[in-house]
Amino acid sequence: xxxxxxxxxxxxxxxxxxxxxxxxxxxxxxxxxxxxxxxxxxxxxxxxxxxxxxxxxxxxxxxxxxxxxxxxxxxxxxxxxxxxxxxxxxxxxxxxxxxxxxxxxxxxxxxxxxxxxxxxxxxxxxxxxxxxxxxxxxxxxxxxxxxxxxxxxxxxxxxxxxxxxxxxxxxxxxxxxxxxxxxxxxxxxxxxxxxxxx
Numbered sequence: 001x002x003x004x005x006x007x008x009x010x011x012x013x014x015x016x017x018x019x020x021x022x023x024x025x026x027x028x029x030x031x032x033x034x035x036x037x038x039x040x041x042x043x044x045x046x047x048x049x050x051x052x053x054x055x056x057x058x059x060x061x062x063x064x065x066x067x068x069x070x071x072x073x074x075x076x077x078x079x080x081x082x083x084x085x086x087x088x089x090x091x092x093x094x095x096x097x098x099x100x101x102x103x104x105x106x107x108x109x110x111x112x113x114x115x116x117x118x119x120x121x122x123x124x125x126x127x128x129x130x131x132x133x134x135x136x137x138x139x140x141x142x143x144x145x146x147x148x149x150x151x152x153x154x155x156x157x158x159x160x161x162x163x164x165x166x167x168x169x170x171x172x173x174x175x176x177x178x179x180x181x182x183x184x185x186x187x188x189x190x191x192x193x194x195x196x197x198x
Contacts, residue, residue, distance in 0.1 A: 071137060073109060
């Protein structure tokens, strides 16, 4: 039976929990999940190990919060981009802007991304956390783009578009195959995504 975990309500407690999550994010990025322990996270957060266990059962619970933080950092700027669209923009321009932004955001978070992907491959619970958060993001995109009156906005089309963007970004940022012309690849991705929404 798991112990009861504190849910912070006071500002100081909320900040303490945030410090622990930030410390986990930093150390998982730098050293990896499996090479990081709770004592190291506590030291990085400048709190006692007991404080960490007051907010989390174990480092896997911290990792779940780190995944949420990562998803927020990667997708919130994209939603902010959509929020700044005053009227229906050209679909091709919107796709280009999203691709450029997604590439930049992935470059800035490449270490934590690799680690999260690796852990998700070997841990079913972490994979479910990742998938659940991605589902929430996909449905948020559907809602946002429908509100902007774009055509053919369905769960399936948005899911496919997001997978195409993710595949392109992984190639351009992480894989970097020598035989691929990334400008051409980007144009192909734009063409394929645009075809979903016309």
